[in-house]
Amino acid sequence: MNIVVCVKQTPDTAATVTVEDGKVSWGDAPLVLNPWDEFAVEEALRLKEAHGGEVTAISLGSEGATEALKQALAMGCDKAILVSDPNFSGLDSLQVSRVLAEAVKKVGEVDLLFFGRASVDSDTGITGSQVARRLGWPALTLVAAIKAIDPGAKTISVERMLEEGRQLVSGPIPAVMSVVKEINEPRYPSFMGIRKASKAEIPVWSGGDIGLTETLESAVTWPEVFAPPKIETQCEFVEGDTPVEIATKLVDRLVEEKVI
Amino acid sequence: MTQNILVYIDHFQGSPSSASWEAVGAAKTLAGELGASVTAIVVGAGVEAIAKEAITYGADSGVVADHAEFAEFRPEPYADALSKIAAEADVLLFPTSGRTRELAAMVAVDLDTGISPDVVAMEIDGGAVLSTRPIYAGKLLSKVITREKRPQILTLRSRAFPKPDPDDSRSGDVSSADIAPGEILTKVDGYSEAETGVSLSDAAVIVSGGRGVSNNPSLTPPDDITDEKEQEVWRAQAGFKLIGELAETLNAAVGASRAAVDAGYIPYVNQVGQTGKVVSPDLYIAAGISGAIQHLAGMRTAKTIVAINKDGEAPIFKLARFGIVGDLFEIVPALTQALREKLDK
Numbered sequence: 283m284n285i286v287v288c289v290k291q292t293p294d295t296a297a298t299v300t301v302e303d304g305k306v307s308w309g310d311a312p313l314v315l316n317p318w319d320e321f322a323v324e325e326a327l328r329l330k331e332a333h334g335g336e337v338t339a340i341s342l343g344s345e346g347a348t349e350a351l352k353q354a355l356a357m358g359c360d361k362a363i364l365v366s367d368p369n370f371s372g373l374d375s376l377q378v379s380r381v382l383a384e385a386v387k388k389v390g391e392v393d394l395l396f397f398g399r400a401s402v403d404s405d406t407g408i409t410g411s412q413v414a415r416r417l418g419w420p421a422l423t424l425v426a427a428i429k430a431i432d433p434g435a436k437t438i439s440v441e442r443m444l445e446e447g448r449q450l451v452s453g454p455i456p457a458v459m460s461v462v463k464e465i466n467e468p469r470y471p472s473f474m475g476i477r478k479a480s481k482a483e484i485p486v487w488s489g490g491d492i493g494l495t496e497t498l499e500s501a502v503t504w505p506e507v508f509a510p511p512k513i514e515t516q517c518e519f520v521e522g523d524t525p526v527e528i529a530t531k532l533v534d535r536l537v538e539e540k541v542i
Numbered sequence: 543m544t545q546n547i548l549v550y551i552d553h554f555q556g557s558p559s560s561a562s563w564e565a566v567g568a569a570k571t572l573a574g575e576l577g578a579s580v581t582a583i584v585v586g587a588g589v590e591a592i593a594k595e596a597i598t599y600g601a602d603s604g605v606v607a608d609h610a611e612f613a614e615f616r617p618e619p620y621a622d623a624l625s626k627i628a629a630e631a632d633v634l635l636f637p638t639s640g641r642t643r644e645l646a647a648m649v650a651v652d653l654d655t656g657i658s659p660d661v662v663a664m665e666i667d668g669g670a671v672l673s674t675r676p677i678y679a680g681k682l683l684s685k686v687i688t689r690e691k692r693p694q695i696l697t698l699r700s701r702a703f704p705k706p707d708p709d710d711s712r713s714g715d716v717s718s719a720d721i722a723p724g725e726i727l728t729k730v731d732g733y734s735e736a737e738t739g740v741s742l743s744d745a746a747v748i749v750s751g752g753r754g755v756s757n758n759p760s761l762t763p764p765d766d767i768t769d770e771k772e773q774e775v776w777r778a779q780a781g782f783k784l785i786g787e788l789a790e791t792l793n794a795a796v797g798a799s800r801a802a803v804d805a806g807y808i809p810y811v812n813q814v815g816q817t818g819k820v821v822s823p824d825l826y827i828a829a830g831i832s833g834a835i836q837h838l839a840g841m842r843t844a845k846t847i848v849a850i851n852k853d854g855e856a857p858i859f860k861l862a863r864f865g866i867v868g869d870l871f872e873i874v875p876a877l878t879q880a881l882r883e884k885l886d887k
Contacts (some may be wrong), residue, residue: 328691376650402679403677405660408643412651415648442810445639447733451729500655515860533880
């Protein structure tokens with residue numbers, strides 16, 4: 283199977299994120315493979331181990347933004363490609379999906395295209411569906427388990443996690459999938475994997491390489507980013523001699539304040 | 543020219559979501575400022591009544607794409623239909639759900655326009671909708687605007703906008719968009735057991751447990767559980783039973799910290815935080831949760847936070863309106879009892 287995983291480089295989720303001069307800053311926190319994408323990489327690797335083939339990680343990013351790709355390689359991906367062009371910086375999802383769709387087409391005959399459920403920075407969770415729409419492939423989002431896959435018959439059946447419960451869906455491949463945390467437990471990169479990744483030459487595809495040389499205009503702009511107003515709370519500690527007394531006092535206060 | 547606001551009504555097999563009515567209410571507010579009309583759009587099978595219901599919540603009219611093949615939601619055929627209906631709209635609003643996230647994304651591609659998901663606030667700026675949405679799991683907020691392209695597509699976060707009261711005296715036309723789905727690639731084979739209890743995203747009250755839920759030394763696991771890790775999980779599950787009882791009394795959803803989920807105490811669907819669900823209930827009760835930044839990012843916008851923790855210095859108390867420093871295994875059952883008496887249950 284020929285599998286592609288789209289990954290993104292994001293600040294570590296433990297980072298303290300602030301706004302400095304109107305721009306997002308995460309101090310000196312490390313950049314990592316978007317945590318949601320780890321599940322996508324892991325699932326791609328498991329499919330490859332079961333059915334053979336190749337896993338390629340693709341990331342759209344600025345020049346030298348290879349941390350996420352190196353992590354994907356260290357986990358076991360066969361290839362990594364950085365899609366980078368001065369013309370591609372600061373794009374909205376409408377244009378990001380266009381760039382990724384063109385990059386996937388350049389990879390060639392792809393059976394499955396994986397995404398994490400969202401990125402932990404912009405938090406939109408829409409890119410996978412948009413790329414699917416552009417490619418004309420079915421979008422199987424929020425997948426919690428692959429129940430069956432038949433690379434010969436080109437069919438797949440998955441379990442998706444919806445608000446209402448788990449939905450079983452089947453369809454043809456190629457398909458785009460976004461995966462949720464319940465699908466697997468991502469592996470840690472092996473020592474050999476890390477060594478291999480650190481030496482890997484990661485090819486860079488420019489706009490010209492994927493046939494996108496015109497100026498890409500985002501539909502969306504972001505006039506302002508700001509920290510949410512500080513929540514000014516003075517914690518009122520409820521005390522008493524027994525749990526029953528404390529609980530009763532709290533309930534009375536919640537009723538007084540019209541919380542319940 | 544009068545602007546045209548469309549609201550997509552999200553439903554699961556014919557049951558509209560409460561967040562859809564919130565979106566209708568938000569559309570009506572925008573319409574007032576823009577001098578626009580609000581049209582509710584429903585795609586499905588036998589959904590005319592849903593469009594009529596949307597009118598009672600404030601829509602001026604309704605359009606339905608009604609077809610037997612639309613009975614089960616699939617994003618592709620729904621997007622085909624919606625992109626036809628919304629091609630001339632100025633604003634297209636959705637309530638946010640797993641379904642609408644993919645649907646709105648696809649319609650944005652079809653109509654070559656911008657999208658702002660998970661919107662928590664809207665204002666008018668130069669005739670366009672300037673939205674505010676959380677990024678970095680709510681650690682920051684970003685303003686987003688689609689200046690030139692139309693329609694402007696926004697999905698509104700559940701509980702961020704007030705749900706209007708329905709007014710049965712309202713009336714409006716419901717017309718039918720004659721759209722038949724083309725070939726549908728995917729097939730819904732069924733549903734496995736639905737998640738039980740109140741859903742986190744819609745819940746007005748949430749009771750959450752953290753790592754501390756396993757720290758009840760007075761409980762002795764049964765003899766056949768000898769593994770230390772399994773004993774810990776057994777204790778935690780006994781602890782979550784107390785959390786569940788309190789939740790049930792308040793008709794609340796059960797939440798959990800990432801630490802509790804990672805330790806295997808409770809399924810991931812219950813996780814609140816940056817890598818779980820971001821929630822905004824009226825009341826959030828945190829028991830045995832110290833308040834890692836990861837968790838706080840997911841619940842900080844709750845209106846009232848009650849924290850129960852052994853450690854009076856725990857960061858969760860900085861966000862809490864009410865705090866109890868004590869043993870959750872004593873406090874939580876006492877609270878359940880006190881509430882039952884108060885609420886007469």
